[in-house]
Amino acid sequence: MKVLLHGCNGKMGQVLTRIISQMEDMKIICGVDREPNKIKNPYPVYDSLSKVQEDVDVLIDFSNHLALDSILEFGLNKNVPLVICTTGFSPEEKEKMKKASEKIPILNSANMSIGINLITNLLKNIAPILYGDFDIEIIEKHHNQKLDSPSGTALMLADAINSSLQDSLEYVYGRHSKTDKRKKEELGIHAIRGGAIVGEHSVIFAGAGEVIEINHSALSRDVFAYGAIRAAKFLVGQKPNFYTMNDVLK
DSSP: OEEEEETTTSHHHHHHHHHHTTOSSOEEEEEEOSSTTSSOOSSOEESSGGGOOSOOSEEEEOSOGGGHHHHHHHHHHHTOOEEEOOOOOOHHHHHHHHHHTTTSEEEEOSOOOHHHHHHHHHHHHHHHHHTTTOEEEEEEEEOTTOOSSSOHHHHHHHHHHHHHTTTOOEEEEOOTTOOSOOOTTEEEEEEEEOTTOOOEEEEEEEOSSOEEEEEEEOOSTHHHHHHHHHHHHHHTTOOSEEEOHHHHHO
């Protein structure tokens, strides 16, 4: 499988470069990065998708949400499936992805970890059972270089819970300056930024006599790379549609 790695000189791009270089059934044919000469890679690197001449089977993106238009344009013009692993997309940008997925297969997930996606499915099952007697809060922790807050994963977990409760919850981002009591329909989402934390997420169900916590810790960025690779292998050969990691797990 021939891969175009978009954002190849970023932290995740270099993790993917290392892991895929050890694989026999997948190879990075070329990369694209806004700083193409920052790192010496074993494949050609361009500063724009418009300069890519190689034939590729799939594009894997770990870059920035601002690059979405050029990624979609490339995928549509070249008929290339897209694995978009970037976070921080606006509702309008997500709609652009879904519109483009009518013509090419696109997979997008706020978190490529298999564990996080299994937890997402679990939350959909247990939230309706616990919600009547438990308050629900989410805490996420990431390194001090992360741009978006709260994390896309925290929002993905919140959306999973909310969808199982008929979208009846109100997201509250931190509680600075709030002076009234917590409302039952609140779902608190709290972000911590510091050091080199790869990614930690906790979903807390707090009841009158007990507290249930569901936690996930990413010990290295490798977990996201393996998820992206699994997603790429799944996506190649699929029909045009909008896919998530849940489709990969199925």
